Amino acid sequence: MTTLPDRPNTALLVIDVQQGVVEGSPRRDEVIENINTLIGKARAEDVPVLWVQHSDDGLVLGSPEWEYVAELTRLDDEPLVHKKWGDSFEDTELESLLAERGVGRIVVTGAQTDMCIRSTLHGALVRGYDATLVGDAHTTEDLTKYGAPSPEQVIAHTNLYWGFQNAPGRSGGTVSTAEVSFTAADAG
Template sequence: MTTLPDRPHTALLVIDVQNGVVADAHDRDRVIANINVLLERARAQDVPVVWVQHADEQLVRGSERWQYVPELVQREGEPLVHKSYGDSFEGTDLEALLAERGVGRVVVTGASTDACIRSTLHGAFVRGYDVTLVADAHTTDDLSAYGAPPPAQVIAHTNLYWKWQSAPGRSAGTVETADVVFAPSPVG
């Protein structure tokens, strides 16, 4: 269970599924469809949904590339966190939003696996959260031209190592979309 006192709730994080981030991402459409399934399930169970949106010199705030993909629709009342670092907690109000909602466990989806997803997983975990990565609801671009493994391998490796993450008083785990449970019980 989370090391954060009085935080029994779970939130769904939707990270950086922006036009410029996922335009050429691996398995883009399936990942977005899975995120939509999770959005429907979270909303039906009154689970907080928190959107995260990155801005930098390639994703200029207000530009088409910066916008969320049209397939995912933020509902009124669902907070949007603006960030400029990989870790969604750095320099943002994400921690305050989660604290207000009594959230001690986050379910992580979005892009990019080897950057903002990985940074946010670790950022949440070291801050005391239980952290579940949805194995089939995150993606990345093919950066093999720069020496990275192909995207399917990056995703598989991230899913593998996150499945075995552990620390005192916290849980981590990796589950498929179909197996996501928004209850506060630990996974792994």
């Protein structure tokens, strides 16, 4: 239902599944396994897979912490978007890469739930995309020492509220890995 004209395709986004981002995150291995399942499904269906990789003062470009986890493998023809802000669209080439591929709907996976995942979902919706969150394919670190809820609560709340997001001509939604469809008409 995207508001972007002539953009009927769907893409899978793999956001910031980097060693220093997911180390110690709850359900780390399960989340990575689910992302691998989605990558395999997307590749089998010729759905674009785009990778996003964050860097900042705490996640230094080229450092071991900055590298993607070893369990995930990006193919050479799958774009890698470098970013410095929470929203994967902000000051990156993501929008042009999606436009080149006729993408009006994104399926979002990765980390961190309460930072880059939420920012990218909202960024997509305001830019005219439909944005589906895969509820069992994202995670976050424990920030309770700063007053945040537990990671499990952050993940559950994000899954809940994103399931009800929409805007004129655009929709959000939360589904499990097993429910993901890359066909826009199925929008799951």
